[in-house]
Amino acid sequence: MDVVSPELNSLLPDEIMDTEAVEDIPQSQPDGSAVQSVPSDDAPVPMETDTPVASEHLSLCSNAPSAEHTKALATVAALGIGSGSQLPASISSTLPSLLTFKPATAASMATTKTTDSLSGTSFSTGGLQRLTAPFTISAANHQIILNKVASSQATEAAKSAGISPQIIKQEGQKLLVTTIGKSGQPIVLQLPHTGGKPGLSQTFGENKSQAQQYKVVTIGGRSELKPIVGGAGNQLTTLQAQQLKTVQIATKTPVSSAAPIKFIITKTVNSKGLCPQTSVSPVIAGRVLTQAPSRTITLSEPHNSNLQSISGKKIAISPLKTPSKVTVVSVASPTSNASHKSLTLPVSVALGQQILTVQQSASPVKLTTSHPTTQNIKPMQSVTMGGVGGSQFKTIIPLASQPNVQQIQVPGSRFHYVRLVTATTASSSGHLSVPSTSSIQTAKPMVVSTGAVRMSVPIVPAQTIKQMVPKPLTSAPMMTTTQTQQRLIMPATPLPQIQPNFTNLPPGTVLTPAPGGGNVGYAVVPAQYVTQLQQTPFVTLASSSGFPASTGIQTQARLPINGLSPAETTSRPRKPCNCTKSQCLKLYCDCFANGEFCNNCNCNNCFNNLEHETERLKAIKTCLDRNPEAFKPKIGKGKEGESDRRHSKGCNCKRSGCLKNYCECYEAKAAKIMCSSICKCIGCKNFEESPERKTLMHLADAAEVRVLQQTAAKTKLSSQISDLLMRTTPVISSGGGRLPYTFVTKEVLEATCECLMEQAKKAEQAHQPQVEAERMILEEFGHCLMRIISSAGKAKADCASINC
DNA sequence: GAGTTTGAAACT
DNA sequence: CAGTTTCAAACTC
Numbered sequence: 001m002d003v004v005s006p007e008l009n010s011l012l013p014d015e016i017m018d019t020e021a022v023e024d025i026p027q028s029q030p031d032g033s034a035v036q037s038v039p040s041d042d043a044p045v046p047m048e049t050d051t052p053v054a055s056e057h058l059s060l061c062s063n064a065p066s067a068e069h070t071k072a073l074a075t076v077a078a079l080g081i082g083s084g085s086q087l088p089a090s091i092s093s094t095l096p097s098l099l100t101f102k103p104a105t106a107a108s109m110a111t112t113k114t115t116d117s118l119s120g121t122s123f124s125t126g127g128l129q130r131l132t133a134p135f136t137i138s139a140a141n142h143q144i145i146l147n148k149v150a151s152s153q154a155t156e157a158a159k160s161a162g163i164s165p166q167i168i169k170q171e172g173q174k175l176l177v178t179t180i181g182k183s184g185q186p187i188v189l190q191l192p193h194t195g196g197k198p199g200l201s202q203t204f205g206e207n208k209s210q211a212q213q214y215k216v217v218t219i220g221g222r223s224e225l226k227p228i229v230g231g232a233g234n235q236l237t238t239l240q241a242q243q244l245k246t247v248q249i250a251t252k253t254p255v256s257s258a259a260p261i262k263f264i265i266t267k268t269v270n271s272k273g274l275c276p277q278t279s280v281s282p283v284i285a286g287r288v289l290t291q292a293p294s295r296t297i298t299l300s301e302p303h304n305s306n307l308q309s310i311s312g313k314k315i316a317i318s319p320l321k322t323p324s325k326v327t328v329v330s331v332a333s334p335t336s337n338a339s340h341k342s343l344t345l346p347v348s349v350a351l352g353q354q355i356l357t358v359q360q361s362a363s364p365v366k367l368t369t370s371h372p373t374t375q376n377i378k379p380m381q382s383v384t385m386g387g388v389g390g391s392q393f394k395t396i397i398p399l400a401s402q403p404n405v406q407q408i409q410v411p412g413s414r415f416h417y418v419r420l421v422t423a424t425t426a427s428s429s430g431h432l433s434v435p436s437t438s439s440i441q442t443a444k445p446m447v448v449s450t451g452a453v454r455m456s457v458p459i460v461p462a463q464t465i466k467q468m469v470p471k472p473l474t475s476a477p478m479m480t481t482t483q484t485q486q487r488l489i490m491p492a493t494p495l496p497q498i499q500p501n502f503t504n505l506p507p508g509t510v511l512t513p514a515p516g517g518g519n520v521g522y523a524v525v526p527a528q529y530v531t532q533l534q535q536t537p538f539v540t541l542a543s544s545s546g547f548p549a550s551t552g553i554q555t556q557a558r559l560p561i562n563g564l565s566p567a568e569t570t571s572r573p574r575k576p577c578n579c580t581k582s583q584c585l586k587l588y589c590d591c592f593a594n595g596e597f598c599n600n601c602n603c604n605n606c607f608n609n610l611e612h613e614t615e616r617l618k619a620i621k622t623c624l625d626r627n628p629e630a631f632k633p634k635i636g637k638g639k640e641g642e643s644d645r646r647h648s649k650g651c652n653c654k655r656s657g658c659l660k661n662y663c664e665c666y667e668a669k670a671a672k673i674m675c676s677s678i679c680k681c682i683g684c685k686n687f688e689e690s691p692e693r694k695t696l697m698h699l700a701d702a703a704e705v706r707v708l709q710q711t712a713a714k715t716k717l718s719s720q721i722s723d724l725l726m727r728t729t730p731v732i733s734s735g736g737g738r739l740p741y742t743f744v745t746k747e748v749l750e751a752t753c754e755c756l757m758e759q760a761k762k763a764e765q766a767h768q769p770q771v772e773a774e775r776m777i778l779e780e781f782g783h784c785l786m787r788i789i790s791s792a793g794k795a796k797a798d799c800a801s802i803n804c
Numbered sequence: 805g806a807g808t809t810t811g812a813a814a815c816t
Numbered sequence: 817c818a819g820t821t822t823c824a825a826a827c828t829c
Contacts, residue, residue, distance in 0.1 A: 581823065587813055588823050626814080652811065661826055662810045 576601035584608035585619035587630060592619070595631060634664065635673060650679035658686035659696055672697075743792040752784040 577598060579589045584606045587593045591601060591608055598608040607615045623630040634648045647665045656662045658681050665675045666686050674693075675686045685692040759780040763773035 575825090578824065582813095586823080588825090590825085623813095630813095649812095654811075656810065656826095660810080662812090664812075667826095 577603050579603040579606070581605075583615075585612075585615060587623060592616075593631070647673065647676065647679070650677075651675060651681050652679070653681040653684070655683075657692065658684045659690075659692055743788055743795070748788060752781070752788075755780050755784055 574590065574594065574596065577584060577589050577591045578601070579598075580603070582588045582592075584592050584598050584601070584603050585608055589598070589603070589608060591598045591603075596608075597610065598606045607619070609616070620631075629648065632648070649664075651658060651663045651665045653663045658666050658675050658679070661667045663675075663681070663686060665673050665679065674688060675681055675684050684690075687693065756777050759777050760773060763776045768776065
């Protein structure tokens, strides 16, 4: 994985080509539906031709993950989708931080139009205009080169929409699209416009004058995908949730320096290539669509007049074992806004079957989403949003077989944001060619964020998730298009009861009518919960009676997904809580603190569920009132010269020496970061030069090494045993004779031991020295072996003669 | 598994 | 903001 410095990026043309990431990617197979297990040339698998096992080795060889396969796999994971010849338009999106729920977002739900050419892509920009931006897809190198948006067309489209045209600045956005996967699976990146006409929507957002710069990280396609959506041949693919992993690193969190400075030797760890002076992070955003080779990629690039400026920044990518090469290019932005000093840089990188999303996030980044209803666009998207400060390991959960959920990832947030999208009912291409004007009217956006708000923009498919259908509000929270029948969970108008919480809405993110919500019309639902709803067929959503299934929902929420559900397992195997007195509505409860419903927990009198959404909301509000940062990640980036990660508040340990899990800094979930100057701990030993810490780390490393070695040994042993069995069994069954070692039966062993013991006795009786005794025993052992081998050979010969 | 220790969260 | 209490996780036996 390479990191391209901002300096280099500044030299790159607008059409950035990432050749490195794709140089070793084979051409896509025409039939991408099947798993292309291409044996790697550089990794030949030895074949044993003398045994029938050979064929099996062949099979194994064919199944061995090649680099390309791995990349494709990872790509799929990253996209949460799959593509193939019959999977024309999978969608996954990593809409990082650009996806800011600005007021403009309210009008940014775009209908994306696709064509059937590799160039001339139709843009639906922020629902305000549809731009046709020329871009080319290089099938040879698996790259998509995006040209600047045709401003004239954009203007026209905007005018036709009755909206003031907004032209994307040339320098404001740079897009790099690279496929890791096969060339036949181009990627479409959608650059949402976070800007918008101020008067068109509510003004929740800020930083309107900021420009954004988009960088797109290579995302490949994969052929090993299961179709999910049958409409118009579009098929989503299931992703192996367990293999998804998103990592956010180098998050910068404002840290108070008011605490007394402790003279703790803390070694600065800044190996992530972050430029200290760089206070503005590039934002990578994009909706990635994988499509069939011959299909046109539709780029929906929401127009953003408020693009946040992003200065060049190196993207630090976790050095995970990555079989695939991924190049991350950061683009320096000439239009960077100096005032905007935060940086969010989420990158989804495909690593084998893992998705590594590297995010650098700092300050809140507005997010605008557009909602493409293109035929070729899969309704399921994984969205990564850069945003609120704080680093957090996040996982993009593939919503297996659920095409109508878009996942949004918000850097800095530990919560999953899920957008529910309508299952495309009218999936024919003709219907999907919705004029921009129409798209603006129909695909109405939702403004869900204010300031540092991180909020998903859930669109609920009417037919699929009845429970999620919001109660109609006066200001038309429900938007129905003739094509998709989208319904918005979030009302366009603020909900007095909960709207203030949006800015720090912790737990979950999908607002859904609360069954027991009383006057609170919406419930904050953990994204994984929604995912669970989606994934559980037994949740009958066909009912049109509103929310009869509240009990059912809760039942589902109680299902043992903790560590069992693929998505859940992938994202975060959380331990069940054991709360007894807090009702799981205080931050004592890890589930609550992490914005999750209790699920399969051992808690008593739990209110952290949908049935008690009113209380839950109230508790959330209380927590936020007490501490607006309550639900934000605690691990953020330290100040310059300090460690990349540190606890936002610092610990207060007194007796543990900060070397036990009591310490939030040291605690495992805090990745064992060191204490920093803001900690108030006493007797801290959790600093770089601490011998105790080193010892612990060494022990931990040693333990890890031992585990790895044991695992490897076991694997090897198992392999050898199975190999022996494979070798032996056929021989025996064939009657051709038994290999010598097969004659070492228990009886033979006992006899051998007796012989050795006898020899030892002889030596002892003869008063031979120990050395001589050992020699005699070994000699006898050699004789025993010879006899065994001889017997085996004789038996084999006899058997062979009999067979003859 | 029960009891103890610990430190964050909550409370005053 | 500081001191105290509550709480649940971490830890020990």
